[in-house]
Amino acid sequence: MPIETPLLYESKGSPNARRVRVFVAEKGIEIAQRAIDLGSREQFSDAFQAVNPRMQVPALQLADGTVITEVLAIWRYLEETYPHKPLLGSTAKGKALVTMWERRAELDGFAAVMEAARNALPGLKGRALSGPHDRTDSCIGRA
Numbered sequence: 001m002p003i004e005t006p007l008l009y010e011s012k013g014s015p016n017a018r019r020v021r022v023f024v025a026e027k028g029i030e031i032a033q034r035a036i037d038l039g040s041r042e043q044f045s046d047a048f049q050a051v052n053p054r055m056q057v058p059a060l061q062l063a064d065g066t067v068i069t070e071v072l073a074i075w076r077y078l079e080e081t082y083p084h085k086p087l088l089g090s091t092a093k094g095k096a097l098v099t100m101w102e103r104r105a106e107l108d109g110f111a112a113v114m115e116a117a118r119n120a121l122p123g124l125k126g127r128a129l130s131g132p133h134d135r136t137d138s139c140i141g142r143a
């Protein structure tokens with residue numbers, strides 16, 4: 001269905017969606033948001049699969065129907081669309097340093113914690129990867 005303004009699909013329990021929500025807040029911009037309930041497996045619904053076949057949040061749907069997924073790609077789009085308050089650096093050195101620290105934080109911090117959680121929590125048994133893998137056991141967001 002065509003939309004008039006960008007629409008951010010997110011989920012309150014999703015760390016990756018939170019990274020985009022924080023970016024939006026720090027930018028000081030308003031973006032329409034629609035919550036996807038990972039706890040009730042809404043990411044696997046036909047309606048959301050039509051938006052993002054990878055069945056993951058965050059996803060940013062543009063007015064022309066394009067859907068951008070992946071936190072860094074969404075950040076990049078928002079940075080260049082709303083350049084008034086640069087968050088990803090404004091010089092060659094600044095951009096490189098932001099990228100360096102983002103990679104360190106994501107790969108050495110965020111990913112390590114995420115993999116530990118996804119491989120250890122009973123509620124995420126069989127769900128070491130997000131998205132369309134081993135959907136039958138999914139119970140993300142449940143106690």
Ligand SMILES: N[C@@H](CCC(=O)N[C@@H](CS)C(=O)NCC(=O)O)C(=O)O
Binds near residue numbers: 131
């Ligand atoms: N590489 C993706 C990761 C997205 C991702 O893993 N999202 C999780 C929530 S944090 C998800 O949608 N999980 C749904 C599931 O596991 O079924 C990004 O940067 O956005």
